[in-house]
Amino acid sequence: MSAAKTTQGTPGAAPGDTSRPAPLLPGRGNRSRTRWELLALLIPGLIGLLLAFILPVLAMFRMSLNEHGTAGALVETISIASYQAVLSDPFYWQVIWNTLVMGFGCALAAVVLSYPLALFLVRTTSKWKGVLIALAIAPLLTSAVARTFGWIAILGDQGMINSVLLALGVVETPLRMNNNMFGSTVALVEILMPYSILAMISGFGRLNPALEEAAGSLGASKFKVFTKVTLPLTLPGIFTGFLLVFVLAISAFVTPRLMGGGRVFILATEIYNEATQTLNWPLASALAMILLVVFGLFILLYQRAVKRIDQG
Amino acid sequence: MSSAQAHLELRGLNKTYPNTESPAVDSIDLNVAEGELVALLGPSGCGKTTTLRMVAGLLDPSAGEIVVNGKDLVGTPVHKRGMGMVFQSYALFPHMTVAENVGFGLQMRKLPRKEVKDRVQEALAMVQLDHLAQRRPAALSGGQQQRVALARALVVEPTLLLLDEPLSNLDAKLREAMRREIKQIQQRLGTTTLFVTHDQDEALDMADKIAIMHNGVIAQYAPPEEIFDRPATRFVATFVGKANFIEATEVVGRGGGRYRVSSDLLGTLEVEGVEGIEAAEDAALVVRPHRLGVRRRGESSAPQIGGEIVPGGPVVPGRVVDSAYTGNVRSLVVDVPDGQQIMIDELTVRDRALAIGDEVEIAFDPDDAFLVGSR
Ligand SMILES: Nc1ncnc2c1ncn2[C@@H]1O[C@H](COP(=O)(O)OP(=O)(O)O)[C@@H](O)[C@H]1O
Ligand SMILES: [Mg+2]
Numbered sequence: 001m002s003a004a005k006t007t008q009g010t011p012g013a014a015p016g017d018t019s020r021p022a023p024l025l026p027g028r029g030n031r032s033r034t035r036w037e038l039l040a041l042l043i044p045g046l047i048g049l050l051l052a053f054i055l056p057v058l059a060m061f062r063m064s065l066n067e068h069g070t071a072g073a074l075v076e077t078i079s080i081a082s083y084q085a086v087l088s089d090p091f092y093w094q095v096i097w098n099t100l101v102m103g104f105g106c107a108l109a110a111v112v113l114s115y116p117l118a119l120f121l122v123r124t125t126s127k128w129k130g131v132l133i134a135l136a137i138a139p140l141l142t143s144a145v146a147r148t149f150g151w152i153a154i155l156g157d158q159g160m161i162n163s164v165l166l167a168l169g170v171v172e173t174p175l176r177m178n179n180n181m182f183g184s185t186v187a188l189v190e191i192l193m194p195y196s197i198l199a200m201i202s203g204f205g206r207l208n209p210a211l212e213e214a215a216g217s218l219g220a221s222k223f224k225v226f227t228k229v230t231l232p233l234t235l236p237g238i239f240t241g242f243l244l245v246f247v248l249a250i251s252a253f254v255t256p257r258l259m260g261g262g263r264v265f266i267l268a269t270e271i272y273n274e275a276t277q278t279l280n281w282p283l284a285s286a287l288a289m290i291l292l293v294v295f296g297l298f299i300l301l302y303q304r305a306v307k308r309i310d311q312g
Numbered sequence: 313m314s315s316a317q318a319h320l321e322l323r324g325l326n327k328t329y330p331n332t333e334s335p336a337v338d339s340i341d342l343n344v345a346e347g348e349l350v351a352l353l354g355p356s357g358c359g360k361t362t363t364l365r366m367v368a369g370l371l372d373p374s375a376g377e378i379v380v381n382g383k384d385l386v387g388t389p390v391h392k393r394g395m396g397m398v399f400q401s402y403a404l405f406p407h408m409t410v411a412e413n414v415g416f417g418l419q420m421r422k423l424p425r426k427e428v429k430d431r432v433q434e435a436l437a438m439v440q441l442d443h444l445a446q447r448r449p450a451a452l453s454g455g456q457q458q459r460v461a462l463a464r465a466l467v468v469e470p471t472l473l474l475l476d477e478p479l480s481n482l483d484a485k486l487r488e489a490m491r492r493e494i495k496q497i498q499q500r501l502g503t504t505t506l507f508v509t510h511d512q513d514e515a516l517d518m519a520d521k522i523a524i525m526h527n528g529v530i531a532q533y534a535p536p537e538e539i540f541d542r543p544a545t546r547f548v549a550t551f552v553g554k555a556n557f558i559e560a561t562e563v564v565g566r567g568g569g570r571y572r573v574s575s576d577l578l579g580t581l582e583v584e585g586v587e588g589i590e591a592a593e594d595a596a597l598v599v600r601p602h603r604l605g606v607r608r609r610g611e612s613s614a615p616q617i618g619g620e621i622v623p624g625g626p627v628v629p630g631r632v633v634d635s636a637y638t639g640n641v642r643s644l645v646v647d648v649p650d651g652q653q654i655m656i657d658e659l660t661v662r663d664r665a666l667a668i669g670d671e672v673e674i675a676f677d678p679d680d681a682f683l684v685g686s687r
Contacts, residue, residue: 206406213370214403216390218417218468224391228416232407309407 057292064285072279082286092270096290099250099266102185106249107242109189110196114241118200119234122207133201137194144191148258151187152178155259179261187259188249195248196241203237235309243302247295267291317346318381318471318504320367325376327362336362338528339376344521347502349495351515354525355551360508361476363525367506368474369393380471391420396465396503397474400481402457404449410436410460411445417468435467436460438497455486462494466501473498473505479514491517512552516540524548540600544586546684549598556604556654557596560683563589571683573597576650578626578676585683597681602657605675606644608666625677630654632670646672 064082067075086092121133139147154160155177162174177183207230215225253268260269267287274284322342328335337359344350352360365371367378369390377384385393396417404413411432418428436442439459449457458478465473478494479487495518498505509515515522516536524531524539524547532544543549546557562574569587574580575597589595609629633653634645637660644656644666654674666672 208401208403210399210401210403211405213368213390214397214399215405215416216370217368217393217395217397217474218464219391219394219420220416221391224420229405 060285060288063281064289066282066285068280068282074281082280082282083289085283086286086290091265092287095265095267095270096294098181098264099268099291100294102181102188102256102264102266103246103250105185106188106192107196107246109185110193110245111200111238111242113189114193114196114200115234115238118197118204118237118241119230121197122201122204123209136197139191140194144252144254145258147191148187148255151183151190151259155183155186178259179263181260181264184256184259184264187255188252189245191255192245192248192252196245199241199244200234200237203240204234206233206236232309236306239302239305239309243298246298250291250294267294317502319346320344320472320504320506321377321379322363322367323377323379325363325366325378326374327359327366327371328374335374335528337366337373340525340528340530342523342530342533344504344506347504348520349498349505349507349518351507351509351519351522352525353509353512353515353519353522353552356510358525359528360510360525364474364476364506364508367472368395368397394468394470395472395474396468396470398458398461398465398476398478400477402449402461402481404457404460404464406449409446409448410441410452413449413460414464414467417464421468431467435463438466439463439493454482455490458482458490459493462497466497466503470503473503475505475507477508477510479509480511487514494518516552522552524551526551542584542586542682543598543684546596546598549684554601554655554657556599556601558599558652558681560592560595560597563592563595563683565590573681573683577628577648577652578681581626581676581678581681583678583681583683586685589683589685595683595685598684599676599681601643601655602641603677603680604654604656604658605677606646606656606658606666606672607675609671609673625675628654628674628676630672630674632666632668632672635666635668642666646674648674 065078065080067077067079067081069075117136121129121136124132126132152159156162157174157176157178159178161177162171165171166174177186211229211233212225215229216222220228250266251268253272256264256266257269257272260266267290271284271287271291274280274287320342321344322340324339324341325337326335326339327337340363342350352363354360362371366373369385369388369392373386376386378386380393405416408416414435415428415432418431423431432445433442436445439462441456441459441463444452444456449460452460458481461478475494479490482490491514507515507519516539519536521533521535522539523533524544526545526547532539532548534542534544539548539552543552543555546555549555549557558575558577560573560575562580564572566572566582569584571583571585571589572580573583573585573595574592578597581597583597585595628648630646630648632644633647634643636643640660641657642660642665644658646654646656648654656674
């Protein structure tokens with residue numbers, strides 16, 4: 001009986017061996033074909049990215065290696081003179097520092113202000129949920145320029161707040177809330193909040209009312225439920241919101257320019273000045289490259305942080 | 313692990329959700345003795361989850377009392393009730409390991425680190441998951457997640473264990489294994505348990521007592537055998553098991569839950585029934601399909617019921633109109649004279665298959681008929 005089985009098994013295995021590569025080959029072919037098809041789908045996007053992002057950045061990098069002649073003429077060369085000029089000048093270090101401080105300030109404020117809103121919007125069972133979310137991001141319908149002028153009307157020396165305070169005699173001279181970092185930050189936070197709300201709402205996917213109830217049933221007070229369950233589960237959303245606002249804030253130009261009244265020195269405004277006023281394109285390009293490196297660093301940090309959260 | 317045995321009593325517990333007319337839970341009373349496992353069984357939407365959430369403290373009752381060991385807990389927040397709850401979705405914390413999940417309740421009770429570790433270990437051993445302590449819930453199968461949820465709820469030595477459809481996300485085989493496991497652990501620890509399910513097999517298998525819920529009220533509260541053999545209402549009879557109803561035309565009470573019942577189909581019988589039935593209107597005899605005997609008309613042998621010979625009960629002629637084979641059991645539908653159809657489940661026997669169109673005789677045993685009233 002067992003002998004019969006073996007004799008039956010052996011010839012059975014032989015054709016199996018010869019036929020084995022056959023089904024595998026088309027399989028492998030299929031897989032690589034679909035892989036190429038998927039890559040082909042990316043081509044239009046990649047071409048767009050190449051034309052609109054990679055080539056300009058390369059051109060900018062090339063420009064940053066040129067020199068600014070004494071007569072203001074552009075000298076085609078390969079040198080790191082512009083980078084040296086930036087990095088050896090305390091003023092530009094101050095500008096980089098200002099940029100980072102403003103970025104952090106905006107991101108922190110926007111996240112703190114958006115978090116309760118986003119939590120509420122995610123949790124509400126109201127039939128108006130959709131409308132409420134639309135309302136929260138409705139400010140995006142107005143241009144940032146218009147909203148910045150709105151803030152000038154509120155925070156300016158003759159603005160709403162100062163008029164009221166002066167009229168009430170609370171202050172003698174107008175509070176300086178405009179033409180400085182404070183005004184720029186306040187306006188930027190308000191302008192960027194819709195982005196952080198959106199980022200958080202989409203990042204709160206792991207939150208689930210049953211988890212908070214389970215924590216409660218296991219003896220966690222409301223505060224403990226928040227610190228042990230709600231906060232850890234919403235951290236990815238918080239990080240995404242923070243990064244998004246940070247990146248948008250350090251690259252913002254219109255609002256710091258208008259609210260800063262020429263007295264807020266950050267990378268975006270300095271790049272603009274060098275490019276359009278001084279006409280020192282190599283220096284402007286070097287500053288832009290430095291800003292790009294700052295972006296890159298923070299995106300790296302963000303990815304590290306998110307990975308850490310996912311793993312523990 | 314041990315358990316301080318608790319006694320649970322619901323008194324007139326009511327929940328009416330805002331903007332709804334009728335209450336989701338309508339003034340129910342329920343008494344769960346120390347160490348008992350009670351199943352809340354009913355169709356979807358009958359108010360089981362609402363009841364359980366009120367007991368847990370996740371939902372405020374509109375009225376009534378939740379008394380545990382003589383103390384009314386209404387108003388006590390969820391985290392101070394000391395109950396253990398297993399959610400339908402398990403609700404394991406995705407950002408914690410299995411051990412951290414199980415230890416969460418002990419941590420909240422501020423126990424020393426060493427004790428937390430030991431008790432987590434013990435609880436995981438109880439559900440045979442000690443080897444997976446450092447895994448994340450996402451890396452566990454459904455059955456394993458279920459067991460972690462159970463260990464997490466039990467490790468705190470809860471006064472009450474509350475389970476909301478804990479097995480409904482598992483496949484059939486695993487579900488049966490988990491039934492036994494939960495039941496064994498519950499019996500070993502002696503934890504008073506309230507178990508919500510819409511699955512009658514689960515309730516019959518696991519529960520010491522079953523509370524059948526229907527439209528927010530408890531239709532019957534009794535041990536499984538009694539629910540099945542002596543259903544309190546038509547709803548209970550149809551919801552738990554299959555039931556034939558034979559409408560009564562005349563009912564005479566004989567005291568002690570016994571009645572003389574006349575019906576067009578069966579003539580007059582002496583049967584047991586729900587106490588307090590006064591009129592024949594809407595009263596009916598419940599007869600379970602598997603308690604009926606059936607034979608081909610003209611066959612000489614007596615009809616068989618569960619292997620026993622019928623002791624001279626009524627016999628009704630009929631004609632098979634449907635026959636479904638399910639392996640152990642053949643389910644027949646038979647047209648009988650008064651225009652009614654009778655369901656019969658007979659154990660399959662070799663060389664005997666009643667087919668559609670066969671003329672048959674159905675044998676009733678009065679002891680297997682039970683009278684239910686209008687409700
Ligand atoms: N939050 C709520 N608001 C309004 N009605 C609800 C709410 N939750 C449940 N209900 C209603 O209460 C009834 C009982 O629900 P539930 O207790 O979840 O039933 P079950 O668990 O038995 O399926 C249902 O009719 C349901 O629609
Ligand atoms: Mg339910």
